[in-house]
Amino acid sequence: MANEGRIRVLVAKPGLDGHDRGAKVIARALRDAGMEVIYTGLRQTPEMVVNAALQEDVDVIGLSILSGAHNAIVPRVAELLKEKKMDDVLVVIGGIIPDQDVPALKAAGVKGVFQPGSSMETIVQFIRDNAKPRAVSA
């Protein structure tokens, strides 16, 4: 395990939404769970998120969206990841995501969708189980 390196996670707030309680709590929980966390700050375009993921060489992108803009933002992020050949990066999303939007998000490449009430522990475990640290996969 120790050789695998720490999982690197980009916690991103795309869109105009400023509700960052969730993003901050998760960033701290992931850090406390031993992961390396980079938080983008607010109001990132899909391009900014993907560029940050590339530059920071992350294994995971965690998107936090509470404004209802996920159906516009997430497919764009997925498209850019494909373009940059980064589709091995694990993409998860948390926020106010209605059930009926979940299948489309998963089809776009989102592996984990965490709706209101999801625990930090579930999210940490999901990332541990599904992230492939790039140091190993490379």
Place this chain on the structure above:
Amino acid sequence: MARTSKQDESTRVDSHFSEDRTPSESEARWAETTLAKALEQHPERPTGKPTGINLDEHGRARFSTISNRPIRRLYTPQDLPADWNYEKYLGYPGEAPYTRGIHATGYRGKPWTMRQFSGFASPEETNERYRYLLKEGGNGLSVAFDLPTLMGYDSDHPFSEGEVGKCGVAIDSLEDMEILFRGIDLEKTTVSMTINSPASLLWAMYLVVAEKQGADWKRISGTLQNDILKEYIAQKEYIYPPAESMRLVVDSFEFGSKYTPRFNTISISGYHIREAGATALQELAFTIYDGVEYVEWARRRGLDVDEFGPRLSFFFNSHNDFFEEIAKFRAARKIWYRLMKDRFGAKNERAWLMRFHAQTAGVSLTAQQPLNNIARTALQGLAAVLGGTQSLHTDSYDEALALPTEEAARIALRTQQVIAYESGVTNTIDPLAGSYFVERLTLDMENGAFEYFDKLDALGGMVQAIEYGFPQKEIAEASYQFQKATEAREKITVGANDFIIEEKPPAILQIDESVAEKQKAKLKALRTRRDNDAVRRALDELKRAAAKSPVTTHDGNISKENTVPYILEAVRAYATVGEICAALRDVYGTYTEASIT
């Protein structure tokens, strides 16, 4: 008074005497006999899992509020200060220090305003919802704008992609504002607008709509949120840097004092601070200190606290912990009175009054078993009423999932009506006064807030404190600790971390992309129809005024550089929200926070 050895002995077997208070002889007797026996037979059990915050240092059950404030088993006269007396600490309703409320008749003379925050999709659809709410007995409106409007972008801006009409109503120009209030008499309806960075701009649109209806600006009333400080602290919908934003806020104070004497030019808001995870005390202290900061900036500009002070209003969250919330509201009035009178020397009694709106806690709503939220909201609404709120929004049960459906919005309003017309709590004023517990909590809130004020003064005021990240860090820490306690099930959320069932998702309101398309088409038509030279001239003049420092005249007129009249001109020429904000961005630049995680 020294403690007796007998009490020290008791400390070892029970926590009843372990705190900093001296029980009376009769209470000591009770603790040593009746209580001791009861504890022996039935030890107390914490609410939630008996670990972490639910145990004291001796491993015994610890009880605490949602803000993790420890609560004693029993409150008695011994919990009140030695100099406690009714006149000094409470007084009468409508009189200083206003602990018991700002109105001498409480709700008997005038019930609170049932003001439901609402807005979604297009101005046409929101206008229909407003008329529905007014028809169903709501007596004030409260506008929720969408994120592009809050951030000063038009619906056709690339940043608005996916956000148009989602979190509120999309407003791009005066044309949309005219549609929003079609058929609603603005002289008779009070309207609150949740708008901050572009506040004076949306206000200008509102004033022009009122003017076109033939309403008198001196008679219209309502509230502009216009509280930029809590944006930097919690809600994060800021555009310009703090000092420039504060200038725009003070411009609206100055304009409002002269032209719209019944309009509240600011609603200093703790709601969002609480939603971001603050404790009740942090919400109280940071919000009121934001108020201090606004007064300081306005006075520095040369405005008279007795003139603008009466138009300052507040907005608090009403959360789950019933008594803690009531204590918070009661303390808030007393603190504001003390500050306005002693710190700022206000002579006008109207400036001493803290008038506030309350909204139930969106953050407390669960996506699981959403109908349970109706019960939560009823209790939270009741706390706000017992705390003496002037107006109230009760959340809809489906708000953890989406914007409310019409049915959910109606039940939320009905919940207030049940409190107002059936529960009997409005029959008498401040009915919890004199409760040892409530009075002790109220005093703790007051003292705790002044301790925070000392820290914030030492940091050089709120703008400075924000730059240091002080309130942001305090809130982030409280928020994380609460989340941990929830996940450890030390704090119970019914239906979410306990009492869980399998269930089907409820029907929710869907906003599709057709709203964005419609708004974009309207903008395109507007830009060809209007006089674009007039728009350009108005924006240039606004920029020139915005670049200058306002000088207060003291001749009864507002300063020549006050931005509000220039914004009004731009609005009349049908300049859009995006264009007016872009003009101010050119002059002031934009703000990016140092991220704190």
